[in-house]
Amino acid sequence: xxxxxxxxxxxxxxxxxxxxxxxxxxxxxxxxxxxxxxxxxxxxxxxxxxxxxxxxxxxxxxxxxxxxxxxxxxxxxxxxxxxxxxxxxxxxxxxxxxxxxxxxxxxxxxxxxxxxxxxxxxxxxx
Amino acid sequence: xxxxxxxxxxxxxxxxxxxxxxxxxxxxxxxxxxxxxxxxxxxxxxxxxxxxxxxxxxxxxxxxxxxxxxxxxxxxxxxxxxxxxxxxxxxxxxxxxxxxxxxxxxxxxxxxxxxxxxxxxxxxxxxxxxxxxxxxxxxxxxxxxxxxxxxxxxxxxxxxxxxxxxxxxxxxxxxxxxxxxxxxxxxxxxxxxxxxxxxxxxxxxxxxxxxxxxxxxxxxxxxxxxxxxxxxxxxxxxxxxxxxxxxxxxxxxxxxxxxxx
Numbered sequence: 610x611x612x613x614x615x616x617x618x619x620x621x622x623x624x625x626x627x628x629x630x631x632x633x634x635x636x637x638x639x640x641x642x643x644x645x646x647x648x649x650x651x652x653x654x655x656x657x658x659x660x661x662x663x664x665x666x667x668x669x670x671x672x673x674x675x676x677x678x679x680x681x682x683x684x685x686x687x688x689x690x691x692x693x694x695x696x697x698x699x700x701x702x703x704x705x706x707x708x709x710x711x712x713x714x715x716x717x718x719x720x721x722x723x724x725x726x727x728x729x730x731x732x733x734x735x
Numbered sequence: 736x737x738x739x740x741x742x743x744x745x746x747x748x749x750x751x752x753x754x755x756x757x758x759x760x761x762x763x764x765x766x767x768x769x770x771x772x773x774x775x776x777x778x779x780x781x782x783x784x785x786x787x788x789x790x791x792x793x794x795x796x797x798x799x800x801x802x803x804x805x806x807x808x809x810x811x812x813x814x815x816x817x818x819x820x821x822x823x824x825x826x827x828x829x830x831x832x833x834x835x836x837x838x839x840x841x842x843x844x845x846x847x848x849x850x851x852x853x854x855x856x857x858x859x860x861x862x863x864x865x866x867x868x869x870x871x872x873x874x875x876x877x878x879x880x881x882x883x884x885x886x887x888x889x890x891x892x893x894x895x896x897x898x899x900x901x902x903x904x905x906x907x908x909x910x911x912x913x914x915x916x917x918x919x920x921x922x923x924x925x926x927x928x929x930x931x932x933x934x935x936x937x938x939x940x941x942x943x944x945x946x947x948x949x950x951x952x953x954x955x956x957x958x959x960x961x962x963x964x965x966x967x968x969x970x971x972x973x974x975x976x977x978x979x980x981x982x983x984x985x986x987x988x989x990x991x992x993x994x995x996x
Contacts, residue, residue, distance in 0.1 A: 673888060677884075677886045677888065678886065680877070680879075680938070680942060682942055697921065697924075698922075723927070726927040727887065727924040727925050727926055727927050728924045729919060729921050729924060729925065731921055
């Protein structure tokens, strides 16, 4: 190989630069904290917290399709009571502060769901 | 001979008992209701095999200044009010008779009739052209009751349906509608820019056991809503007794809004 020294040095510099954020964070011991979300007002969520944290978007998509496409508007909650599949009415009934619940985590994760372009935050109209 | 008449009756009697017993025990054991994953019906939704509307234009024409149905619909569904007619969004509105029924026209028609305001809305056609052209399935005819539905989540704003609808029943949101909604109704979503909207026969109210907002708002009993498949329903009764017409029947869309003239 010609210019082996230069090539290897180049590779080393390249790898260092690319992995810089990783080892910089490790060295600095800056541990990123998950955002603290506001406690819900109700006693029990429609599913357990861990599952909701990971899959709430799938649940909302399923609800959306079931309500709009199949007209199935209700489900049996964990307490055995009949509940409406509704973002504005069911979810936000307990998670009353959208800013400190939905937006707080969505901003941290840098996701921008467009639910609220159409769906109404109950507080907004009161 | 393998079986005589006596034996035949015994066996068939026992079989019938067994079958009946089986289904009876199933009802009393309640096993049909144990499956909580099954969809739950709310108390008393209004259901029909084929929803249809009959509008009594004679009663409506007597109250030419009344706009209650339009106001009720547009406030219930967060329909924006734009000043510029190019941006206009409407679910139900008044059109002059000659425009609503231009195929009924002839040069010597009563001058008074021509200009009478006539209520028009989505006809919830049996053969809806808007559904045929929708590339995303955002609009479809509900098999269970014939309502032509809109799924605003799926609408990509191509406006094929606006062009396909021969009744002008569909409006497009050229701009964000929110600032132009006088008072937001929290029970119903708004739409976003780039989405088509129209009347849905108040399917969300029917699901809660309420009549459509326009029918409920009409003080003069000019709007009737019922099941076309039920021979004893209010709409069938009216259709069998009164002379009724539909808008542009020759197109083969089979509209389900009927007019008493």
